[in-house]
Amino acid sequence: MNILLAEDDLQLGELISFMLKKKEGYKVDWVMEGADAYEYALAAHYEILILDWMMPKGDGVEVCRRLRKKGYSGAILMLTAKDTVQNRIEGLDSGADDYLIKPFEIEELLARLRALSRRNYAPIKEEEIHLLDMVLNRTSQTVFQDDQEIQLSPREFQLLDLLLQNRGQVLPRELILDRIWGYDTDVSIKTIDATVKLLRKKLGQFGKHDMIQSIRGVGYKCEN
Structure with missing residues (x-):
């Protein structure tokens, strides 16, 4: 929980x-x-x-x-x-x-x-998130662009999932760190930036170069 x-x-x-x-x-x-x-x-x-x-x-x-x-x-x-x-x-x-x-x-x-x-007050998370021709499936931990799978690491998948859940909202780096790596982690903020860079590179192969935007001094957000 x-x-x-x-x-x-x-x-x-x-x-x-x-x-x-x-x-x-x-x-x-x-x-x-x-x-x-x-x-x-x-x-x-x-x-x-x-x-x-x-x-x-x-x-x-x-x-x-x-x-x-x-x-x-x-x-x-x-x-x-x-x-x-x-x-x-x-x-x-x-x-x-x-x-x-x-x-x-x-x-x-x-x-x-x-x-x-x-x-059970909390809303049930959807099994799938659809964004235009992209589909993220939480059950299978997969992301497809049209019919082609985008191969992501577990951390990259979690990051994309978090950003897609909160489309249009700026997520501070500290929040991303807590939600994906955990409150007690020794991971640095630089690890988030490196993970975003790798995720962008993989999304870029499918024409999604601008999906993840950097908000200077704050964090990242995902646009529709």
């Missing part, structure tokens, strides 16, 4: 991230600001967003409202020290699916995440 954790408390964030990855085997992206939580949630596929109420650059309630207004349908679990009935109502009315008051036991957090995942 893919989870986005938005928590600005360094110690708590490290603990939650560690437990989710090591104990449950979940894939976790961790951000510490509301603005980053909003951008990450819209740029990639997450089953659940764990959203702290009090964060810099956008509190959890504001981020939750903006995401729901934008059509975000993933499950959202709100974390907060605010424990009045009115606070809980405000959090749930903003679009959160569940509400957990700090301090809490990690086991309770894990149980609530399992419950949310069973409700």
Whole structure:
């Protein structure tokens, strides 16, 4: 399960991230600001967003409202020290699916995440993505241009899949690194650029030279 954790408390964030990855085997992206939580949630596929109420650059309630207004349908679990009935109502009315008051036991957090995942809020990813005469198939891990297969490495396939899922949106290099290589990786940003270069070369053989655009100082995006 893919989870986005938005928590600005360094110690708590490290603990939650560690437990989710090591104990449950979940894939976790961790951000510490509301603005980053909003951008990450819209740029990639997450089953659940764990959203702290009090964060810099956008509190959890504001981020939750903006995401729901934008059509975000993933499950959202709100974390907060605010424990009045009115606070809980405000959090749930903003679009959160569940509400957990700090301090809490990690086991309770894990149980609530399992419950949310069973409700299946997150949209189901399509097996295939079609872009003009190109077809990417997630089940077979193949990409075809007309009837000819484009031979890609696993990392190149994952990168193209991520870019195609988010056509028209700029994906920061840091997000790409987290989503494909993982939060704990020793891989550098230069590896992303090298992978993009190889992918472009292979796509170029099929007339797709301009599919992946570089956004200077930020990252990459895929255009239709």
